[in-house]
Amino acid sequence: MTVDEPRYKTSDEVDFVIIGSGAAGGILAKELSTNGFRVVVLEQGPYLTEADFNHNEIETLAQDKLTNHPKLQPNTFRKTPDEKAKPQRALVYGRCVGGTSVHFTANFWRFHEIDFIERSKIGPIAGTGFMDWPITYADLEPYYTKVEWEIGVSGLAGASPFDPPRSRPYPMPPLPVKSSGVIFERAARKLGWHPFPAPMAILSQARAGRSACINCGFCLGFGCEVGAKSSSLATAIRMAERTGRCEIRPNSYVHRIETDANGRATGAVYFDQKRNTHLQKAKAVVVCANGAETPRLLLLSANKQFPNGLANSSGIVGKYLMLNSGGVVTGQFEHPLNDYKGFAVSRVLHDFYELDPQKVGFYGGGGLDARFDFTPISFAFGGLPPGTSRWGKDFKAALAHDFNRTMEIFCHGTSLPLENNSFSLDPDLKDAWGQPALRLTYKDHPDDLKLGNWMFARAHELFDAAGAQKKWSFPVGEQQFAVHLLGSCRMGNDPKTSVINPDHRTHDVKNLFLCDGSSLVTSGRGQPTMTIEALAFRAADRITGLAKRGEIVA
Amino acid sequence: MPVLLLTENRLHPTVGKSENIRQNTMNELNRRDFLLRAGTGLSATWVSANWAPILSAATHAHNARKATPPPKFEFFTAEEAAEIEAITARIIPTDDTPGAPEAGVVYFIDRGLATFGVDDQKTYREGLPELQARVSEMFPSVSKFSGLATEQQDAILHSFDEKSDSSQRAFRARPGAQNFFETLRQHTITGFLIDPEYAGNHDGVGWKVIGREREHMFQAPFGYYDKDYPGGQPVAKESEKKAEKK
Numbered sequence: 001m002t003v004d005e006p007r008y009k010t011s012d013e014v015d016f017v018i019i020g021s022g023a024a025g026g027i028l029a030k031e032l033s034t035n036g037f038r039v040v041v042l043e044q045g046p047y048l049t050e051a052d053f054n055h056n057e058i059e060t061l062a063q064d065k066l067t068n069h070p071k072l073q074p075n076t077f078r079k080t081p082d083e084k085a086k087p088q089r090a091l092v093y094g095r096c097v098g099g100t101s102v103h104f105t106a107n108f109w110r111f112h113e114i115d116f117i118e119r120s121k122i123g124p125i126a127g128t129g130f131m132d133w134p135i136t137y138a139d140l141e142p143y144y145t146k147v148e149w150e151i152g153v154s155g156l157a158g159a160s161p162f163d164p165p166r167s168r169p170y171p172m173p174p175l176p177v178k179s180s181g182v183i184f185e186r187a188a189r190k191l192g193w194h195p196f197p198a199p200m201a202i203l204s205q206a207r208a209g210r211s212a213c214i215n216c217g218f219c220l221g222f223g224c225e226v227g228a229k230s231s232s233l234a235t236a237i238r239m240a241e242r243t244g245r246c247e248i249r250p251n252s253y254v255h256r257i258e259t260d261a262n263g264r265a266t267g268a269v270y271f272d273q274k275r276n277t278h279l280q281k282a283k284a285v286v287v288c289a290n291g292a293e294t295p296r297l298l299l300l301s302a303n304k305q306f307p308n309g310l311a312n313s314s315g316i317v318g319k320y321l322m323l324n325s326g327g328v329v330t331g332q333f334e335h336p337l338n339d340y341k342g343f344a345v346s347r348v349l350h351d352f353y354e355l356d357p358q359k360v361g362f363y364g365g366g367g368l369d370a371r372f373d374f375t376p377i378s379f380a381f382g383g384l385p386p387g388t389s390r391w392g393k394d395f396k397a398a399l400a401h402d403f404n405r406t407m408e409i410f411c412h413g414t415s416l417p418l419e420n421n422s423f424s425l426d427p428d429l430k431d432a433w434g435q436p437a438l439r440l441t442y443k444d445h446p447d448d449l450k451l452g453n454w455m456f457a458r459a460h461e462l463f464d465a466a467g468a469q470k471k472w473s474f475p476v477g478e479q480q481f482a483v484h485l486l487g488s489c490r491m492g493n494d495p496k497t498s499v500i501n502p503d504h505r506t507h508d509v510k511n512l513f514l515c516d517g518s519s520l521v522t523s524g525r526g527q528p529t530m531t532i533e534a535l536a537f538r539a540a541d542r543i544t545g546l547a548k549r550g551e552i553v554a
Numbered sequence: 555m556p557v558l559l560l561t562e563n564r565l566h567p568t569v570g571k572s573e574n575i576r577q578n579t580m581n582e583l584n585r586r587d588f589l590l591r592a593g594t595g596l597s598a599t600w601v602s603a604n605w606a607p608i609l610s611a612a613t614h615a616h617n618a619r620k621a622t623p624p625p626k627f628e629f630f631t632a633e634e635a636a637e638i639e640a641i642t643a644r645i646i647p648t649d650d651t652p653g654a655p656e657a658g659v660v661y662f663i664d665r666g667l668a669t670f671g672v673d674d675q676k677t678y679r680e681g682l683p684e685l686q687a688r689v690s691e692m693f694p695s696v697s698k699f700s701g702l703a704t705e706q707q708d709a710i711l712h713s714f715d716e717k718s719d720s721s722q723r724a725f726r727a728r729p730g731a732q733n734f735f736e737t738l739r740q741h742t743i744t745g746f747l748i749d750p751e752y753a754g755n756h757d758g759v760g761w762k763v764i765g766r767e768r769e770h771m772f773q774a775p776f777g778y779y780d781k782d783y784p785g786g787q788p789v790a791k792e793s794e795k796k797a798e799k800k
Binding site: 054055056057058059063176177178179180181182183214215216217333335336337338339340341342376377379380381390391392393395396399400403404 | 783
């Protein structure tokens with residue numbers, strides 16, 4: 001924390017209270033405070049910094065040091081609304097200042113033009129809530145560029161023939177290519193495909209007082225010890241603090257948004273670390289709590305005036321959830337790749353971004369990336385070929401041979417928005433604070449599963465072209481664990497089929513704004529954070545305009 | 555997410571006291587020299603250019619080493635520890651390379667059960683006697699696991715491993731017993747492969763076995779296939795773009 005960070009009283013009516021300090025919350029905090037507003041950010045998790053991050057796999061991965069804790073915050077899962085949900089860990093998200101951006105992979109593709117207008121292009125899909133965005137790629141382009149330059153993305157403009165137009169090149173060159181990337185690139189070219197250096201929110205060069213990536217190898221799942229990963233923590237949060245107008249308040253679990261008799265939000269009610277309750281007053285509330293916690297908070301905020309939950313006149317808060325489809329195909333090669341060194345991904349390809357449903361027989365599209373995202377322990381539990389001994393001499397021999405010779409191709413794809421797929425409040429289970437637990441209801445659309453299988457076949461083809469000694473994958477199955485939390489309070493012009501308008505303002509409550517994965521109308525092809533951050537920059541512009549014109553409070 | 559069970563950053567029990575003092579008194583200049591020497595493959599220019607992050611990473615490693623607990627068992631008796639070590643030695647055996655015993659896995663588990671793995675204490679308390687009872691059932695002349703020949707030890711462990719081939723399983727696994735073996739299996743692997751700063755993988759032997767260099771930072775080229783690979787050149791042409799789109 002910087003020394004001149006303000007400390008507001010909960011009774012001070014600040015201009016904005018922002019709930020959540022992750023990819024979107026961090027950027028909104030930075031932009032709104034830079035624009036002169038007084039901002040309080042309430043983050044449910046702790047304020048960890050680079051000094052708190054390490055390579056301890058037990059503490060970080062098994063004990064959820066950076067993420068939601070299954071004991072404190074239990075979940076339930078069911079496939080369809082007619083089932084009773086069973087207790088089971090159903091999602092993971094970052095629970096610390098910086099949110100999920102602290103531990104993410106940092107794959108930072110932009111969405112393409114098609115993602116915003118696909119419904120118009122291919123027509124309706126029966127039984128789904130598939131629709132166009134109320135904004136286009138062109139509306140978002142300046143903000144993608146802002147993310148690249150202000151937050152820090154490494155990449156090579158023009159390297160993919162499928163890239164959408166851009167107004168500026170990347171601010172720094174791509175990260176070095178890994179052996180997995182070289183294998184991927186050579187094989188893909190052989191097949192006539194177009195691999196390109198992965199755009200990554202990790203610094204390839206020192207920039208803005210932050211260091212370049214040192215390739216330590218503990219990246220996905222871990223916080224960056226040197227601040228090279230462009231998390232909100234390492235970037236926007238610090239810029240917000242430096243304005244002297246933004247207070248980051250960690251360990252503050254918001255469980256209700258208060259409204260007055262006029263149906264306006266008056267502030268956020270939260271538990272502090274000692275579980276005392278406070279109300280932070282604010283002229284406007286911006287919820288950036290992620291695609292699971294944002295709808296949950298709206299539902300928890302139900303009152304007499306809003307009996308179905310806040311901003312839920314449409315009844316679709318929490319619904320049309322999309323998790324992205326896909327999975328991993330793994331391959332082994334003759335010589336050591338040493339892919340445990342460095343960040344996860346160095347090559348991507350978008351040849352299959354836009355598949356023709358008439359030709360392939362299903363809706364969808366996606367990207368492939370070359371990666372190795374195992375740590376030594378997670379590799380021992382999940383990286384060996386099926387059928388390998390689980391202990392003993394053969395197990396040890398396999399570990400010794402395979403650890404350096406393995407890579408993965410990750411298949412990322414679309415998910416269709418279905419009304420039944422949702423986050424909602426479990427009627428029985430409570431969290432450690434006595435609040436209703438999150439319930440995930442999810443069953444993939446058949447096209448999402450077909451796409452997954454189709455993409456897997458491409459990954460197998462690629463491994464064959466690369467001369468892999470072994471390759472394997474597990475059948476594409478229905479998902480019951482959520483990482484990408486998208487579409488659950490989606491944007492639109494029609495208050496009946498959307499929760500927020502194109503300014504991120506809820507249709508029902510004039511001074512309540514939502515911005516995070518929940519705002520997305522379509523799922524993109526698997527890498528949502530770049531788009532969430534571009535939306536956050538744009539939302540900040542829109543909200544600033546409304547505030548300056550007196551259109552929020554009046 | 556990987557299935558892991560453990561934690562807390564406690565340190566390797568067998569790290570010597572003098573090593574500790576050495577680490578703590580190391581000044582920054584020494585650390586820089588140390589890193590230059592230790593970081594084979596890192597050029598001095600690169601280290602200079604990246605000094606701030608390297609120092610931060612190194613400070614981490616050194617802070618982590620500070621509070622070394624004494625090499626004394628906290629949870630197991632000496633006799634239990636010997637049995638547990640014998641089991642870990644079958645899970646990751648010593649052959650021409652080090653196994654679980656050389657990695658000090660039994661110390662890691664002992665420390666774990668007194669700290670992060672308190673919830674697993676019961677599993678060990680109940681599981682070990684049950685395993686010993688099966689030793690007598692299957693090999694009546696022997697009373698403890700450590701007294702068996704290695705093939706006999708493997709037979710005992712297969713009898714508890716629900717996922718072993720049924721031909722290798724002499725008994726149907728009982729839920730509690732299976733749980734003990736599975737817990738111990740996971741703890742052994744974790745203690746063998748965890749970053750050596752965190753109380754297991756003594757002297758980094760586990761990483762040596764799997765070929766992971768024990769450095770806190772790396773520099774490209776990383777492996778066989780990216781050596782001398784130029785890569786990263788723009789290949790896109792607008793004319794191609796339309797033609798290739800599927």
